[in-house]
Amino acid sequence: MDAKTPSRRRFLTQTAAVAGVAAGAGLVAKDMPAKAQGQVQSTHVFDELPRRGARYTIDHMTHYTPLQDYAGIITPAALHFMQQHSSELPEINADEHTLTIHGMVDRPLEFTMEDLKRLPSVARVHFVECHANSSPAIHDADDPNMGLPVQYIHGMASCSEWAGVPLSVLLKEAGVKSGGTWMVNEGGDPGKFSHTLPMQKAMDDCFVAYNQNGEPLRREQGYPIRLIVPGWEGPFNVKYLRHLKVVDQPYMTWNESMNHSVPRNDLGGKSRWYHYQWAVKSVITRPSAGLEVRRGYNQITGLAWSGAGRITKVEISADGGKNYREAKIQGPVHSKAHTRFTFDWDWNGQEAMIQSRATDETGDVQLSIAELSQHWAIPIGDWKKLDKPRAIHMTAIQPWKVNRDGSLRDAMFV
Numbered sequence: 001m002d003a004k005t006p007s008r009r010r011f012l013t014q015t016a017a018v019a020g021v022a023a024g025a026g027l028v029a030k031d032m033p034a035k036a037q038g039q040v041q042s043t044h045v046f047d048e049l050p051r052r053g054a055r056y057t058i059d060h061m062t063h064y065t066p067l068q069d070y071a072g073i074i075t076p077a078a079l080h081f082m083q084q085h086s087s088e089l090p091e092i093n094a095d096e097h098t099l100t101i102h103g104m105v106d107r108p109l110e111f112t113m114e115d116l117k118r119l120p121s122v123a124r125v126h127f128v129e130c131h132a133n134s135s136p137a138i139h140d141a142d143d144p145n146m147g148l149p150v151q152y153i154h155g156m157a158s159c160s161e162w163a164g165v166p167l168s169v170l171l172k173e174a175g176v177k178s179g180g181t182w183m184v185n186e187g188g189d190p191g192k193f194s195h196t197l198p199m200q201k202a203m204d205d206c207f208v209a210y211n212q213n214g215e216p217l218r219r220e221q222g223y224p225i226r227l228i229v230p231g232w233e234g235p236f237n238v239k240y241l242r243h244l245k246v247v248d249q250p251y252m253t254w255n256e257s258m259n260h261s262v263p264r265n266d267l268g269g270k271s272r273w274y275h276y277q278w279a280v281k282s283v284i285t286r287p288s289a290g291l292e293v294r295r296g297y298n299q300i301t302g303l304a305w306s307g308a309g310r311i312t313k314v315e316i317s318a319d320g321g322k323n324y325r326e327a328k329i330q331g332p333v334h335s336k337a338h339t340r341f342t343f344d345w346d347w348n349g350q351e352a353m354i355q356s357r358a359t360d361e362t363g364d365v366q367l368s369i370a371e372l373s374q375h376w377a378i379p380i381g382d383w384k385k386l387d388k389p390r391a392i393h394m395t396a397i398q399p400w401k402v403n404r405d406g407s408l409r410d411a412m413f414v
Helices: 006-014 113-118 136-140 149-154 167-174 254-258 369-376 380-384
Strands: 053-057 060-064 082-084 098-103 109-112 122-129 157-166 182-187 194-198 207-212 226-228 241-247 281-286 296-305 311-317 339-347 352-360 400-402 408-410
Touching (some): 098 167, 109 167, 122 207, 136 149, 149 281, 194 254, 311 339
Antiparallel strands (some): 122 157, 296 339
């Protein structure tokens, strides 16, 4: 950390506003080693890991977490989802990487990785979820490379234990000036992905992470450092973090204005530009579409989470929401993190519609697609059209249809 060198101070104080182009807000991991040649029978854990789904386009790389294939609440680093708004990952030398804090501060500062690791640290369990997770358009996907439906529909959400320096520690060290109410956070990737953040949230529970699940961040997770903004949409969690600029208003960065604005019928054609905290949400991960159940005992399991805090209750319905019964919540239950639930179900061999409904500590209850449609002023019939309305921040209850032969399918828009 160095704020004494005159040339550096001049550079910091004269740095222009942070630019915002494209890159990723979210998150998975490198392929695991293949089975060793000549090994007759292997029980190595890497050979047991499920396959993650993947989709690649000229300007996107997406990896989907196989939610149906692991237990507990911590997503293995090798399976954590990734949404990269480019066709390649940046190569960054951690020994040369620095984090700059400038703008409306008393002392513009530059931190090396060594500086950051010497400062007070925290380690907390939080989910990270892409703003486009569970979007209606994904329900119609027909790509075997993307995995099972629960994986490609809801698998752009994962949960890890992150460790790093509280953002409040860094900002207090720099000294935020009066009027510095927002921040523009920029990544060190070639596209300089940028996103704005209110100062109130920055000073609350955000931190600059350099570890995930006990190991250094992986390259696709923002190595060497990324921002963690607990409970808020994925784009806030800027990867490859390089610059933090304190400003007096929100900046309309490229990705915020071009990719993340959502047209609203109830606003007369206008769009909602800023999206923050995730509402309460849950999904049954097993059994789910593409899997099968047998007559008799089955354990229903899944994940629930909320950007507002802890999950306090999860309910299960086997008749499409007509009746609900409370599920068991497994501990520990962390704030703004995935929570595992289970439910004992005796299937009689008849058609059924299973779904989960979560409640968080604020009393917020997960909405059905019909209830969400009313809030968003979207006619319920529009969801069933081939060209479905855009729906960033989709939190509606997910129903899975159980057929008499034991197979399951996605029933969200039936």
